[in-house]
Amino acid sequence: MENRYGIKAIAIDLDGTLLTTEKIITDRTIQTLRHVMDNGIHVSIATGRSLTTASRFIEQVGTKFPAVCYNGSCIYDPSNNKDLWHIALDSSICKRIVDISLTSPAHLHAFQEHELYFTENGRNADYLEPLSGKTGKAIDFSKLSPLRFTKAMFIGERTETDRIQSLLKNEFGSTLHLVYSHADYFEIMTGGATKGSALERLMDMYGIHSDQVMAFGDADNDKEMLTWAKFGIAMGNAHETIKSVASDTATHNDDDGVAKKIQEIMGFQLPD
Template identity: 35%
Template sequence: MIELIAIDMDGTLLDSRKQLPQENIDAIQAAVAAGIKIVICTGRSKAGVKPYFDQLGLTEEEYVILNNGCSVHETLNWSTLYGQPLKTEDILDLQSHVDANPEVDLVLATNKDYYFIGENPSAIAQADADMVFTKIHPISKEAIAKIEESVYNAMYMGEAEAIDDFQAKNEKVINAHYSGVRSQTFLYEVMTKGYHKATGLAHLANHLGIESGNIMAIGDANNDLELLNYAGLAVAMGNASDTIKEQANKVTKSNDQAGVAYAIKEFALKV
């Protein structure tokens, strides 16, 4: 019996135009009415999630897992249930990897804003900030320690070819000390070592007293792999790569065909 559904956002809950299909809203509301907890589980921070969550029209206490599992929040007042931020010394270390790669930006994500280490963020970094309704603030290395909000996620951004090259050169060293994942062609994300979407979900499941076998997870990208492996029922989107589909128990329709709605109705609500 499914008691909790963990749902990725980009490429999953949202269609390719970054819109939330009404079919997904209706299915999520039906799941809640059936007593199932809904958990948005995303690499985004709060600013990029709340406008969509508000569209769901949910009035009970639900939960969101943000920043690739590094923070967990209740939704009635958006209080933080759990958080694992990066330290200032971690950020300075991560910044050192771009000194020889000027075509790559390092952007820091808090639950309110983005911070770019440098003077002029690239068009790619600015576009990503705009997409998640977030301001991007250029800062110096010296100002990192003065950021008032917790920095949960460090993001290397650039053209796909530049990130390919950066990842090939630096992934082994970075992953020896942190958790890194290529979640988009233009984006390589880094979190505290050992943290990912599944660690956030495991913390929440323990808090709620729900066993992993009673959890359904829906995702499409590399940063969903641990999430899918943790859940008792793993559902890959129709638009997911073959690698993701091979890790799943079920495959639903694509994000442009309201695949989340189909998965909820077929795999969670049907008995």
């Protein structure tokens, strides 16, 4: 393996990037990632998912390097089973989010202390991760105390989630980081909590600079990460607005896009 650019770490989004549309990681991709890890390159999963739903993919890849979860609100160390960094929304903001949910047809999913909460009616709203209906807990949000969401997410029609986004922007401005991870998945984190800021924080812990990092993503919540890393790579299935901020483009997530681009840039080829 040449590694002619001196890359020390690779950060990879899950949905639409590392995962195929069938929500699997191909054997070719796993072999590629394990090859670079065997050659001393760190691999970090950087996802909007919760730790619970990301863990099985982290284990499947076999990386022990810390992961970025909840769109940058948490850095988790799988080797020691602990958070290295974790930030949550202020309780007054959480209360406002709950109040909005009471009159909205969009379903609120909230993550707190690595637990997922939703109302019974919203149990199956997360169609991208059907297992969440079983791993989460149906509750009455008015009875949850304290309220300190790591991330809140409204799942519903775009017109409704756009309305909620406008409300929160007007009320809280830059104190919140508001982003879509999917067409109708509107996510709310505290201001400054992005994949990019978390990745920078993580790499600083290991003395790794942005020009030594490769990052892969496909969605709006990957923008900051792709612009921070010198080798910011958008997937072929990414929207044009994401490709426009990336330094390079990979093939589709259903075409081993991550594996092919890593092999191309790192200068090696594995047998099919």
